[in-house]
Amino acid sequence: MHASARSPDWLRRSSSVTSGRGGAVAAGWVSRSWGPAAAMNFSEAFKLSSLLCKFSPDGKYLASCVQYRLVVRDANTLQICQLYTCLDQIQHIEWSADSLFILCALYKRGLVQVWSLEQPEWHCKIDEGSAGLVASCWSPDGRHILNTTEFHLRITVWSLCTKSVSYIKYPKACQQGITFTRDGRYLALAERRDCKDYVSILVCSDWQLLRHFDTDTQDLAGIEWAPNGCVLAAWDSCLEYKILLYSLDGRLLSAFCAYEWSLGIKSVAWSPSSQFLAVGSYDGKVGGRPRGEAHGQCPSGSDHVASTRPPPQVRILNHVTWKMITEFGHPATINNPKIVVYKEAEKSPPLVLGRLAFPPPRAAAGPLSSTESEYEVASVPVSLQTLKPAADRANPRIGIGALAFSPDNCFLATRSDSVPTAVWIWDIQKLRLLAVLEQLSAVRCFQWDPRQARLAICTGGGKVYLWSPAGCVSVQVPGEGDFQVLSVCWHLSGDSLALLSKDHFCLCFLETEQGVGTAFGQRGDHT
């Protein structure tokens, strides 16, 4: 393995930019011909299991799991730094906040193994015994591990500094029951006692209970701190539309309910500035047109869909009054000509992407990109492929399944589960739909570049898609055989992107024009 990484062979350059230049040109394209990325280089594929591949919080390392082995590589050179062997198949890994330790959870065995990067010989093994283990995570200080036992009997807080062990009883088994503030000071924990929901706020430094209050929910489904750590959002299960906002000191700031009777909240996301709270819902709201359409912010003309079922909505709440600012409807037909619809077009026989000259001549890259074009700018009206939800089954494929704000607060990416092939990108400054990306297959995962407004999307196919306000590209992952990208994971710097398939992963290095020199410089230093 060492040998394979040593040679510069891993660097396979794929001519990157493919753009939607057919027909109507998207506004962003002309101004910046390079689109979201100037050039993309792909590493060779490495083995991987259970999609366990994570960059360290400091961005220096990349941890990945192959069965029972944990491999830590340099994030730039991809050279193996450390190799750890666990007792069984690893089911979960997590970096400590200071990037010094990695925990590997072996749920089947009820075991957690912790490895130190600085001291390879150091090891720690936590056995939950017969109580079992369903979840394990680091505390923000990187010296405590929180293990949730089976049946959510309790959460055990193990310390790596002292022998002390703390227990937290009555944790609630829910979607998102544990949340730390960004600064790592506080932990909010959903609890269930006597058939009532409670939230406990604990100080992470000494695990002391700071606040404990009951929430006015039927069945608390999740809690999440605002990025500023002062407001906690708590939402009810999908049976009831209710989202509650609590201050750090346990005061109820506001409660929001969009409608009753129908399935409620499916996803919640805070904007990085804590200014907005996006609430994605099922929106089976019956009767009356959804207000979003009446406002004209989402194009009308989706009547045939609206009549049967109103399009699912994302509602944006503001941080001053905690009232709704706007609703983003997700209609199946897009009529507004202002909205750019990128449609992934069926491709003519795939181009063989061999090794190209390094570095590729800039002049050649331009025309090449246009011939490889995969995205088309569809002219409105566009009707998106919609799934007919099976009403007789639980967890219907409707509603807003995923929500993510861009790091600069300017954009919101959403996916409606009834239109699984589309990603909707909303302009938060103008509070309107900006673009829709319609893929050929269902969107598996999308993630924003942590540094800029750049969205990586994967659909389980052999391509990775990037969107930026400048445009859209789809890039074939080079290599023999199919590399089905199931998940993506950005590096801290936004310069590289880990692409995960079922049993392999590879890194994709993105070079913006100004970043080319520095990236190579760094790489040169390391090799």
Added chain:
Amino acid sequence: MGDWMTVTDPGLSSESKYISQYTSETKMSPSSLYSQQVLCSSIPLSKNVHSFFSAFCTEENIEQSISYLDQELTTFGFPSLYEESKGKETKRELNIVAVLNCMNELLVLQRKNLLAQENVETQNLKLGSDMDHLQNCYAKLKEQLETSRREMIGLQERDRQLQCKNRNLHQLLKNEKDEVQKLQNIIASRATQYNHDMKRKEREYNKLKERLHQLVMNKKDKKIAMEVLNYVGRADGKRGSWRTGKTEARNEDEMYKILLNDYEYRQKQILMENAELKKVLQQMKKEMISLLSPQKQKPRERADDSTGTVISDIEEDAGELSRESTWDLSCETVREQLTNSIRKQWRILKSHVEKLDNQVSKVHLEGFNDEDVISRQDHEQETEKLELEIQQCKEMIKTQQQLLQQQLATACDDDTTSLLRDCYLLEEKERLKEEWSLFKEQKKNFEKERRSFTEAAIRLGLERKAFEEERASWLKQQFLNMTTFDHQNSENVKLFSAFSGSSDRDNPTVHSRPRQKKPHGAPSGSPVCTSKLTKSLPASPSTSDFCQTRSCVSEYSSSISVLNTTPEESKPNQVGRECTNQKWSVASRTDSQEACCSGCSSTHADAHIEKDDLP
């Protein structure tokens, strides 16, 4: 006539028919059947007329027939067929004339009847067809009526059905609503039931969990443990602290600190935003004031109360503004003031804009009738002027361009061109000199000509004087010869003297002009005066001047020569003020003419001659 026939005849004929029938029946006419037949069908009658008559009248019953006919005819009002009998006993004789008359009349009647019948038949046919048509129409209409009635019934039925349906639907809706309500109730009850069950289950589950917990934890499970090679230091390097009340308090403090920080941060942000907004408002206000203040006078003149007061407010605000800017901090009073003033100004601005809008619309409506609007003529004049100016400017530009081009053209060439130009200039100078000399010569010639002309004029004047002297002398002689008209002449003399004086008074201009021109000239001696006059006249006298001089001459001469009339006649172009003069002169002339005519005709001839002489 025909119309009348058609109208009346059917009645007549039918009447006659009935009557005939009746009579035939009562009289038991042997041919009653026939007569009927005749009346019914007239066309076959002509065919079997003969047979009919033969059947009616036989050898035996001539008498009877005649009497019968007589009877019949008399009943119809015909004269009797028999001659009037002298006695009752005597057998009445058949009057052939009467018979023939009767027959003729009958025939006429018959013809008439036939005609009437024909008319009636056609009428009948017409009416029949009309009838048919009407019947058809009627049938059709009836049918229509029937169908529409049916339709109406159908529609009514449908309406009823629809109403029924509607009612049903309403019922259904109600049912559905009920159902919904019921279902909602059911859902609610189920939800409560579910919740209850859930709670129950959860309690059980909790119990189980508790039990499990006890079991798992109390087993002293050796397995639950952590194997660590060595404990690592804390990330912050500190040692863990004991949990005490102090730490709790510290935690609280920290929490509140965080919250406070957050709130402070937010407040700062809001303050900043507020400040920004305030700044914008202030600026807006300032701009509004500056925008509105120039128009202060106008609205005040219009005596609009509201604006007037508000404007005074503006002034106040303008004063306040400086104070406010010093405050700058958020204070409720300031804020109120600011918002109020902004609101006020906004209102003013709005009203002002509205007013302007109104004005604009008014202007559009009234067109250019308004007094304020510049009249069309003025406008056009102005445009014309401007156009002219433009034209001039254009010309100027053109000339400038030309000059520039010339200059450029000349400038682009070098010394040779300048030399050439100099040459040209010299040549031009030469030419000009030549022209100048030529011009001078011409001038000299002109002057010579003028001199000769004046000389000629003088000569002419002298000649005329001589002639007039001659004439005067001649007239004197004549006068001396005419002794018989002493009285009249003395009158004339008086008249003339009066006239001459009045003319002097009446014509100051005439006098003044020569006086102006020759102030030293005194009218002492007429010959001298005239000569002087002519001499003093401009070198090239116009005809009018010439005439004037002549008039002067005549006037002066008139004082000498009493019956001098010719100068008056020779002045047709002297009008206006001399009109009265002329009149007088005419009067005098007539007198003089009378005198002359009575005396001698030679003066006439003389006058004529003089007339011819003058141009």
